[in-house]
Amino acid sequence: MTFFHWRGLGAALVLVMAALGAHAAPAWTAAWAAAPQNFDALPQMPGVPAAPKWMVQGTVRQVLTVALEGDRVRVRFSNRFGQRPLRIAAATVALGTGGGNLSPGTLQPLRMGGRTAFEVPAGQEQWTDGAALAVRAGQPVVVSFSLAESVPATVVHRLPPDGGWTAPGDQTDAAQLKDARRKPWNLFVTGLDVRPPRPANVVVAFGDSITEGSGAESGAEAARYPQRLGVRLQGVEGRTPVAVINAGIGGNRLLADVTGPSGLSRFDADVLRQSGATHVLVLIGINDIGFGTFQGKVLPGFHPPDAQALTAGLQQLVDRARARGLKVLLGTLLPFEGSGYWSEANEARREAVNRWIRGRQDVAVVDFDAALRDPADARRLAARYDSGDHLHPNAAGTAAMAQVADVPLLRE
The missing domain is CATH 3.40.50.1110 (SGNH hydrolase)
Structure with a gap:
């Protein structure tokens, strides 16, 4: 009888500890997101010729302001409107220091399935693995990625005036981009989640x-x-x-x-x-x-x-x-x-x-x-x-x- 009593108590303790553990480690939680549009489907002004496809290559850098604190982050890459795979050669995340600059001491690689180079199939959205980066609510976070090939800008969303840049080559690790061009559009990144300290x-x-x-x-x-x-x-x-x-x-x-x-x-x-x-x-x-x-x-x-x-x-x-x-x-x-x-x-x-x-x-x-x-x-x-x-x-x-x-x- 005593054996079964302690066995039942042990099971109860396991359940309590599991519940406490779940409370101590909340699930991934949205801290920034954007609702994407298909660049190729944006309406044209009457009488104005349709704009040519916008082809993107090199490095894309975007500054996102997070709404929650957390000790880990992950990023959602979207190819929702794409007609071919979106191939990412490298990607990083870091705290921003103003403009398009980042803090080198906080730089973390972004991986998907453990790989630093990854792809998102046409019509899909996928999350990166978690990266160790402590963030506070209201803090700028810089997401940089380089493209393995020139691709049409399909998944876009308009950013604040100082929100996005493109630059030649792979500059995902650069504290400051060289030969960068400011862009008013977010490209391919539609979400950033954090692991907050509490629900x-x-x-x-x-x-x-x-x-x-x-x-x-x-x-x-x-x-x-x-x-x-x-x-x-x-x-x-x-x-x-x-x-x-x-x-x-x-x-x-x-x-x-x-x-x-x-x-x-x-x-x-x-x-x-x-x-x-x-x-x-x-x-x-x-x-x-x-x-x-x-x-x-x-x-x-x-x-x-x-x-x-x-x-x-x-x-x-x-x-x-x-x-x-x-x-x-x-x-x-x-x-x-x-x-x-x-x-x-x-x-x-x-x-x-x-x-x-x-x-x-x-x-x-x-x-x-x-x-x-x-x-x-x-x-x-x-x-x-x-x-x-x-x-x-x-x-x-x-x-x-x-x-x-x-x-x-x-x-x-």
């Missing part, structure tokens, strides 16, 4: 250019509302750490492809598959309403969706997120009178969508509209929040968005 929440901000950051100090990363929200949620002693990941794409529509895949088609990859995702904050639909409108009239060949189609699309996102256990927040669409998108009919669609959002009882509502509208004219952005195009908030507007989005649910 954290991951909030994915999903949307269009208002989420991505257009209008906020020329797109400076720190001025974007998801980044501002992340800063508000950081460093609160005794509370669960929170990372806010920006999954916005400028010009993105919920129901149809235009600049990037539609919100419906990219939601799984850009939200549900983010490592450790716990929450999603959705703000999308204004491009569906306004696309094809000019001076108050819908151009020939354009058929904007009605409010019912938009709310049905938003409901799909809610259902898919909740099925994966994510907590859902819906943002109301901002006012836009005075912009090129605006018309009486489009305003009626926006108001109908916002009524539907505000009427929800099963999700959290973030009322961006109420926070940023002009008190004297609810159909316009308040002047102090208007970037000048009457559609995108300025830096003060994104700060106001972060304030209204800072709700207790994000820490639960």
Whole structure:
């Protein structure tokens, strides 16, 4: 009897220790991510010849600002839109020291399956192995990789002004690149995870250019509302750490492809598959309403969706997120009178969508509209929040968005 008693106790201790070990070593957690677009599918201006393919060779270096602390990192390389394997000859990660420079003492090689040279098959995304690099929230991390051959720039995302460079040859170990050219695009890197010291929440901000950051100090990363929200949620002693990941794409529509895949088609990859995702904050639909409108009239060949189609699309996102256990927040669409998108009919669609959002009882509502509208004219952005195009908030507007989005649910 005594033997079986201690045997049972031993099993219980094993379970307790396993639970403690799991708590002490949290799983990989998203600390930075970007929602990619297919460069070859970006829309062209009417009457402007299509741009030739952008061929990339040599070294690519990108500066990513991480949203969580951790002692190890891994990087996701994406070939989602590629037609042939993406062959990486070498890759490194290090702490940034400003511009495109890195700290040599922190430089670590990136491997995939133990190999320093690796490839990502066409249509796939793959993670590197973990690398020992201690990072803090808000710290710049430099990812460098050299290409084994010249490849077309397929998987891209627009970066802040000082975000990316290309340089000849293999300069992945260089503290400072030689003969570098600054690029406004992120290339092939769509995620950076960390191993945090304790479990954290991951909030994915999903949307269009208002989420991505257009209008906020020329797109400076720190001025974007998801980044501002992340800063508000950081460093609160005794509370669960929170990372806010920006999954916005400028010009993105919920129901149809235009600049990037539609919100419906990219939601799984850009939200549900983010490592450790716990929450999603959705703000999308204004491009569906306004696309094809000019001076108050819908151009020939354009058929904007009605409010019912938009709310049905938003409901799909809610259902898919909740099925994966994510907590859902819906943002109301901002006012836009005075912009090129605006018309009486489009305003009626926006108001109908916002009524539907505000009427929800099963999700959290973030009322961006109420926070940023002009008190004297609810159909316009308040002047102090208007970037000048009457559609995108300025830096003060994104700060106001972060304030209204800072709700207790994000820490639960």
